[in-house]
Amino acid sequence: MDQTLIILKPDAVQRGLLGSIIARFEAKGLVVVAMKMDTIAHATAAAHYDMHKEKPFFGSLVKFMTSSPVVLMVLKGNHAVDVCRKLIGATAGYKAEPGTIRGDYGMSGANNLIHGSDSNDAAKMEIARFFKPDELIDYQPALLGWVYDISGGKPQ
Numbered sequence: 001m002d003q004t005l006i007i008l009k010p011d012a013v014q015r016g017l018l019g020s021i022i023a024r025f026e027a028k029g030l031v032v033v034a035m036k037m038d039t040i041a042h043a044t045a046a047a048h049y050d051m052h053k054e055k056p057f058f059g060s061l062v063k064f065m066t067s068s069p070v071v072l073m074v075l076k077g078n079h080a081v082d083v084c085r086k087l088i089g090a091t092a093g094y095k096a097e098p099g100t101i102r103g104d105y106g107m108s109g110a111n112n113l114i115h116g117s118d119s120n121d122a123a124k125m126e127i128a129r130f131f132k133p134d135e136l137i138d139y140q141p142a143l144l145g146w147v148y149d150i151s152g153g154k155p156q
Contacts, residue, residue: 001155002080003033003136005126007115010068011108013037018071021101021114024087025075029147034074034136042066048129057110064110072130078148078155081123084116 006025008018026032040048045065052058077083089096093106093113106113117123127136148155 001076001078002120002123003074003076003127004080004084004117004120004123005115005130006073006075006084006117007130008071008073009111009113009115010064010070011111012105012113013069013071015105017105017113020105022073024101025073025084028077028083028087029143030075030077030080030083031139031141032073033076033138034131035071036131036135037069037071038130039069040066044129048126060110074127074131074136081117081120085118088114088116 008021012018012021022032042062045062046053049058049061049065052061075084087101089100089102089106091102091112092109093102094109096103096106098104101114102112117126144150144155150156
């Protein structure tokens, strides 16, 4: 099964949306294998968003991400990256479809509640940036057979 990094950003923490957002991932059948609350250091935020360093919003993005605690999670599931991206919705809340996290809870393009890895390769790098290997708990939840067809021996 794939893993992906999710960051519930400072605005999600400050607005008290953690439970509502996490519940959406769990209801879909994704499994939380690591979670912690932390304040991201400036250098870590800058490294995380390095692909945007030449864009005009880079400085304000790093400042935003370091302004308040965040919740960092690793989720596991088949096609976890793609599933999470669909649940999250378009970057700008005012453009995101109703039923997505950003579409239901967001209005801003900058304060957009949540980060999700955009590829499996990015997920591996991002997870390693924020979690030590021993912080990931590998387990098989009892509900696995109810979420996936496992009659063939592996989740479908």
